[in-house]
Amino acid sequence: MARVLAERHLASGHTAWVAMSEITDGDMAINDLKTREKSIQEASLSLVEHNAGLVVPTSQHWSFLTQVHGSKNIEVKENGSVLGLEGDALFTAQERKVLTIQVADCVPIALTSNCGAIALIHAGWRGLLNGVIENASKALQKEFPGDQLAVVGPHIGACCYEYGRKDLDSFIEMFGTSVAGATNSSADSLDLMAIVRVILEKRGIELAYKDGSCTSCDSNFWSYRSSGTQKRQSLFAWIEKN
Numbered sequence: 001m002a003r004v005l006a007e008r009h010l011a012s013g014h015t016a017w018v019a020m021s022e023i024t025d026g027d028m029a030i031n032d033l034k035t036r037e038k039s040i041q042e043a044s045l046s047l048v049e050h051n052a053g054l055v056v057p058t059s060q061h062w063s064f065l066t067q068v069h070g071s072k073n074i075e076v077k078e079n080g081s082v083l084g085l086e087g088d089a090l091f092t093a094q095e096r097k098v099l100t101i102q103v104a105d106c107v108p109i110a111l112t113s114n115c116g117a118i119a120l121i122h123a124g125w126r127g128l129l130n131g132v133i134e135n136a137s138k139a140l141q142k143e144f145p146g147d148q149l150a151v152v153g154p155h156i157g158a159c160c161y162e163y164g165r166k167d168l169d170s171f172i173e174m175f176g177t178s179v180a181g182a183t184n185s186s187a188d189s190l191d192l193m194a195i196v197r198v199i200l201e202k203r204g205i206e207l208a209y210k211d212g213s214c215t216s217c218d219s220n221f222w223s224y225r226s227s228g229t230q231k232r233q234s235l236f237a238w239i240e241k242n
């Protein structure tokens, strides 16, 4: 069931809520919006049940992207929602506008800015190479200057993300040796979180929270790598004035 990963009190006087859905909430993929709508209801109920006083914005305030493993970011502006535009990051300073990212192994990341804004990022290996985190962080900083903190949701761990040595070497060249991992059966693997850490550090962004679940090991999550599923869980976040 959906749970809050982080509740951050920002210097602006806002609170940022960052939450994650699980299989039990239902499919958050955008190819079937009716199913997604039900899953949003389910995830919202679960959050409200476990967080006294929390009011989750209704589904018409939830934005989503058609994610393409690129590095484009889109701002959710006043009174609007983004419904399926192509991109891999969203940001907003609007209150009670829920940003969402759909994943099944890729790394879902939230950035909170102390000035009262948030960004959500969909980062797979291609997005990481394409600079999706850097671009989103820069766009957020440009529009809403302030210190940023990162919250990282469940994604496939090095334990399960076997990778050919040759492909792995190009990541090592770019991000350093920490990105080389090993699977449970000692095969070479790519450590996506290690790449995220390198990028955050370069940008001077503190990692405030990292969820330890591996989407492939943990049966609470869908994993594209392990089953080829088209179903997705979602990282979702919004800000509200205290």
Ligand SMILES: [Zn+2]
Pocket (backbone or CB within 6 Å): 156, 157, 158, 159, 160, 214, 215, 216, 217, 218
């Ligand atoms: Zn694993």
